[in-house]
Amino acid sequence: MNVRDAATRSGLPPKTVRYYDDIGLVVPDRRGNGYRDYDNRAVQKLAFLKRARQLGFSIDDCRQLLSLYEDNERASADVKALAETHLEEIDRRLEELQHLRETLKHLVHACRGDDRPDCPILADLSGDK
């Protein structure tokens, strides 16, 4: 199956599918004319990647997940460890964002937002205590 079909079925843009070939994530067979030829297995892997990326796993994470996915001898503990590490990262990022949100909300609330130059947001940014 050609790249466009593989893309459609996996839900990824064709450009991305080619990119995943380039970086060796999902490497399809090639036909005599040089066209990529994807089988169902490859499409499955592409769909797997789409989902994993949506869940915020990095390409590097995906590489590991994919090899675990392919490995019938794998231990589920390996997968779980990867997911847990990722979860911790998400928690860190969430905390940062929440903190940021509070600060910003506070500043926005404090700013009168009229046509005068007086602005607590800029005052804060400038390091004013």
Add this chain to the structure above:
Amino acid sequence: MNVRDAATRSGLPPKTVRYYDDIGLVVPDRRGNGYRDYDNRAVQKLAFLKRARQLGFSIDDCRQLLSLYEDNERASADVKALAETHLEEIDRRLEELQHLRETLKHLVHACRGDDRPDCPILADLSGDK
């Protein structure tokens, strides 16, 4: 003052300070020998940038904030509008991340994490319903 001192005082790495010069964010004077020469005003701006970047404003946002910062005729409403837009973006990102966290937490919880290959995380990623 040389770039290293400006960097130290503003809390930014010297590389970043030079970068901000390159992209025209904070352009210092040059001395006869070609060395960058920062005054207190420039250091203030660098510190301003550091804080704004920490709050997640993009470089482009920063460019606008900086010009508002410099403009004594500004209307605080302009600043507020910028900050509000940014706040909305943060809220969107927060929601995404929280959703993601739930999904992932659920999966991690469901996975036994032993030495057997059976793994609900991989099952989910593969599109298994």
Add this chain to the structure above:
DNA sequence: CCTTGAGCTTCCAGTTACTAGAACCTTTAT
């Protein structure tokens, strides 16, 4: 005065995960 080491300069490459576009080839349909 000379040398050494620190600090400055610029420029190039790498990072992440694609995406846009150009130039060119192959297949399919008219």
Add this chain to the structure above:
DNA sequence: ATAAAGGTTCTAGTAACTGGAAGCTCAAGG
């Protein structure tokens, strides 16, 4: 025969730096 559609590769651009190399300048010690 030709034109459109779809395939190929390659380069460059995105955001915001960061690391490293080659080379110039400056201050201090012998």
